[in-house]
Amino acid sequence: MSQPLDFKRNVAMDLDLGLINSLKVNRNAADRRAASLANRRTVKKEYQAAWLVRAIECMDLTTLSGDDTPGRVERLCMKAMRPLRADLMAALGLETLSTGAVCVYHEMITPAVKVLQGRLPIAAVSTAFPAGLSSMETKLREIELSVAAGATEIDIVITRQHVLLGNWQALYNEMVAYRQACGDAHVKAILATGDLVTLENVAKASWVCMMAGADFIKTSTGKEGVNATIPVSLVMVRAIRDYHELTGFQVGYKPAGGVSTAKSALQYLTVMKEELGNDWLQPHLFRIGASSLLTDIERQLEHYVTGNYSAAHRHAQP
Numbered sequence: 001m002s003q004p005l006d007f008k009r010n011v012a013m014d015l016d017l018g019l020i021n022s023l024k025v026n027r028n029a030a031d032r033r034a035a036s037l038a039n040r041r042t043v044k045k046e047y048q049a050a051w052l053v054r055a056i057e058c059m060d061l062t063t064l065s066g067d068d069t070p071g072r073v074e075r076l077c078m079k080a081m082r083p084l085r086a087d088l089m090a091a092l093g094l095e096t097l098s099t100g101a102v103c104v105y106h107e108m109i110t111p112a113v114k115v116l117q118g119r120l121p122i123a124a125v126s127t128a129f130p131a132g133l134s135s136m137e138t139k140l141r142e143i144e145l146s147v148a149a150g151a152t153e154i155d156i157v158i159t160r161q162h163v164l165l166g167n168w169q170a171l172y173n174e175m176v177a178y179r180q181a182c183g184d185a186h187v188k189a190i191l192a193t194g195d196l197v198t199l200e201n202v203a204k205a206s207w208v209c210m211m212a213g214a215d216f217i218k219t220s221t222g223k224e225g226v227n228a229t230i231p232v233s234l235v236m237v238r239a240i241r242d243y244h245e246l247t248g249f250q251v252g253y254k255p256a257g258g259v260s261t262a263k264s265a266l267q268y269l270t271v272m273k274e275e276l277g278n279d280w281l282q283p284h285l286f287r288i289g290a291s292s293l294l295t296d297i298e299r300q301l302e303h304y305v306t307g308n309y310s311a312a313h314r315h316a317q318p
């Protein structure tokens with residue numbers, strides 16, 4: 001993950017149960033703020049084009065399907081290194097552009113390494129993604145194998161029952177162990193917010209994972225009934241903001257699952273800018289996990305350049 005030279009990676013602190021138990025979330029206020037952010041601020045023309053390019057740079061271009069093959073992953077990696085057609089790049093005055101990373105299952109790391117050869121980070125979903133219900137020993141070994149295979153970012157899934165039972169110590173211990181197993185690879189903690197029932201649980205799980213050393217907190221696997229949403233994002237980015245105020249560490253944010261339109265990508269960029277500021281509009285602190293978003297962004301950029309929309313099927317899909 002490329003990052004500023006003076007960037008300080010999050011370091012675990014002791015679990016502060018007093019702080020966790022004091023967290024409260026006002027759902028109505030979160031919903032109101034989400035609605036106002038989604039509707040109030042729009043960027044147009046060249047500003048919108050620039051924001052969409054930024055969304056590409058902050059994208060974890062993802063394939064997480066049971067029928068993934070080395071060939072599909074190789075095409076995905078080619079697309080990650082050249083996300084826009086040459087004529088659009090030229091019209092936008094861009095010389096180089098890539099996504100932030102590719103995101104794949106463990107078994108697909110080797111084909112990704114073959115194509116990317118270190119030019120882009122590879123994120124692997126380890127720890128028995130998406131449910132996370134294997135033994136701890138199995139999950140830690142999967143992380144070690146993913147790092148050994150060439151993943152430089154590991155997206156772990158938390159054990160949802162720890163949140164649902166309020167067992168914050170167990171969640172903290174799990175996250176500390178995952179972070180340790182990752183070594184130098186950065187770790188994104190997937191909260192699977194659609195399974196956590198309340199926004200208060202989302203806030204508490206965010207804090208526990210950050211206290212335990214998570215480099216990023218991520219909403220969803222893409223496999224829950226409800227995946228990334230703006231209200232959930234507000235709760236998570238405010239936890240990131242407060243954690244930064246308390247500790248000085250900048251933790252990244254990754255909305256994922258169901259983010260498939262340029263319009264929704266712009267909304268997430270707006271949330272980051274409004275709530276956390278420009279530092280968090282960089283790939284080392286912001287990723288959008290998405291399998292189909294790039295196609296719509298490419299269509300919107302083609303419209304900006306040519307004034308015409310093409311059919312989605314004309315844009316190469318990984």
Ligand SMILES: O=C[C@H](O)COP(=O)(O)O
Pocket residue numbers: 062064103220221222223256257258259289290291292293
């Ligand atoms: O982590 C990323 C998600 O699994 C992608 O979800 P999506 O296929 O809905 O874009």
